Amino acid sequence: MTDNKPFGGVRALITGGLGFIGSHLARRLLHMGADVTIVDSLIPEYGGNFFNIHDIRDRVSVNITDVRDSHAIEYLVQNKDYVFNLAGQTSHLDSMLDPKTDLDINAGAQLSILEACRKHNRSVKIVFASTRQIYGRPKYLPVDEKHPIHPVDVNGINKLAGEWYHLLYNDVYGIRASALRLTNTYGPGMRVKDARQTFLGVWIRNLIQGKAIQVFGDGLQVRDFNYVDDVVDALLAAAPTTATEGQVFNLGSEQVVSLKWLAEKLVALHGSGKFETIPFPPDRKAIDIGDYYSDFSKIRDAVGWAPKVGLEEGLMRTLEYFSLHGKEYWDT
Numbered sequence: 455m456t457d458n459k460p461f462g463g464v465r466a467l468i469t470g471g472l473g474f475i476g477s478h479l480a481r482r483l484l485h486m487g488a489d490v491t492i493v494d495s496l497i498p499e500y501g502g503n504f505f506n507i508h509d510i511r512d513r514v515s516v517n518i519t520d521v522r523d524s525h526a527i528e529y530l531v532q533n534k535d536y537v538f539n540l541a542g543q544t545s546h547l548d549s550m551l552d553p554k555t556d557l558d559i560n561a562g563a564q565l566s567i568l569e570a571c572r573k574h575n576r577s578v579k580i581v582f583a584s585t586r587q588i589y590g591r592p593k594y595l596p597v598d599e600k601h602p603i604h605p606v607d608v609n610g611i612n613k614l615a616g617e618w619y620h621l622l623y624n625d626v627y628g629i630r631a632s633a634l635r636l637t638n639t640y641g642p643g644m645r646v647k648d649a650r651q652t653f654l655g656v657w658i659r660n661l662i663q664g665k666a667i668q669v670f671g672d673g674l675q676v677r678d679f680n681y682v683d684d685v686v687d688a689l690l691a692a693a694p695t696t697a698t699e700g701q702v703f704n705l706g707s708e709q710v711v712s713l714k715w716l717a718e719k720l721v722a723l724h725g726s727g728k729f730e731t732i733p734f735p736p737d738r739k740a741i742d743i744g745d746y747y748s749d750f751s752k753i754r755d756a757v758g759w760a761p762k763v764g765l766e767e768g769l770m771r772t773l774e775y776f777s778l779h780g781k782e783y784w785d786t
């Protein structure tokens with residue numbers, strides 16, 4: 455996105471802004487001249503980390519608040535031009551072990567945010583970070599937005615509810631909202647401390663720490679990946695236009711690779727390390743979606759978005775970042 459004007463002087467609220475994607479978005483909005491407020495609960499098991507904003511800390515307003523606190527949210531949404539709604543419980547496994555917390559954050563709190571907007575700020579525009587997880591195991595590839603919805607875990611169901619509350623409030627109350635269904639997103643600041651959200655973060659950590667990367671199954675399952683800068687582009691492209699209102703859009707990439715290819719590539723880019731294939735742990739197999747990649751032509755047609763950062767370049771940048779700053783992530 456090259457046009458900086460839509461965000462010069464605007465007031466933007468980012469829920470989950472100390473997390474991986476939210477912090478990159480905060481930095482970009484700030485550089486475009488926006489006034490940025492971050493809301494994040496910093497629940498230790500989740501992805502929030504103050505180091506993600508260490509370079510912009512004194513230029514953004516940070517509220518350590520839980521989005522389940524409807525009173526705080528009612529105050530925070532006031533006078534905002536945009537809400538980028540990224541706060542979420544992101545672990546699929548955790549959603550199976552503690553489904554109620556996932557429900558409260560990914561569905562209940564989303565409803566509270568929308569209610570706060572209905573009561574206090576109907577002119578706001580919201581972009582919601584949804585997920586490709588809601589499709590479940592693909593019935594055809596690439597998966598477009600018309601693909602049947604069949605979540606394979608509690609997280610997918612609750613994210614779907616969160617997404618649809620946004621669309622409903624758009625349609626019924628005119629609170630302009632759109633949802634992007636993100637695919638695997640990676641880059642500096644991604645979750646590497648454990649495998650709760652994504653395997654790729656732990657692979658990168660293991661590689662840097664000299665441990666073997668573990669690939670579940672035969673490693674032939676294919677996926678698409680987006681570098682975080684491209685996802686930020688999509689969030690920013692979706693926000694100011696009427697073309698996205700009341701709609702959902704897949705993100706994705708034309709670069710579709712097997713997990714084994716990805717493991718080999720990481721080892722090659724790092725210049726050392728190894729990977730091994732191991733049997734799928736049963737709890738992960740039960741909620742695995744198999745092969746997946748998206749058709750993202752809808753968002754390309756609506757706002758001209760397409761990913762720009764190739765996988766090798768993005769992986770290299772990510773490896774470099776964690777080689778330098780990894781301790782800020784796995785020691786916290």
Ligand SMILES: NC(=O)c1ccc[n+]([C@@H]2O[C@H](COP(=O)([O-])OP(=O)(O)OC[C@H]3O[C@@H](n4cnc5c(N)ncnc54)[C@H](O)[C@@H]3O)[C@@H](O)[C@H]2O)c1
Nearest residue numbers: 470472473474475495501502520521541542583585636639
């Ligand atoms: N990273 C991906 O591959 C991916 C894929 C699909 C969808 N998404 C969605 O994108 C959004 C951002 O993901 P991310 O990768 O940056 O994850 P992340 O965990 O790094 O960021 C989420 C942030 O939300 C905060 N948060 C969680 N619960 C909260 C609560 N109750 N109140 C306030 N803050 C809370 C966390 O502290 C964290 O900083 C999430 O909603 C996620 O579901 C991400």
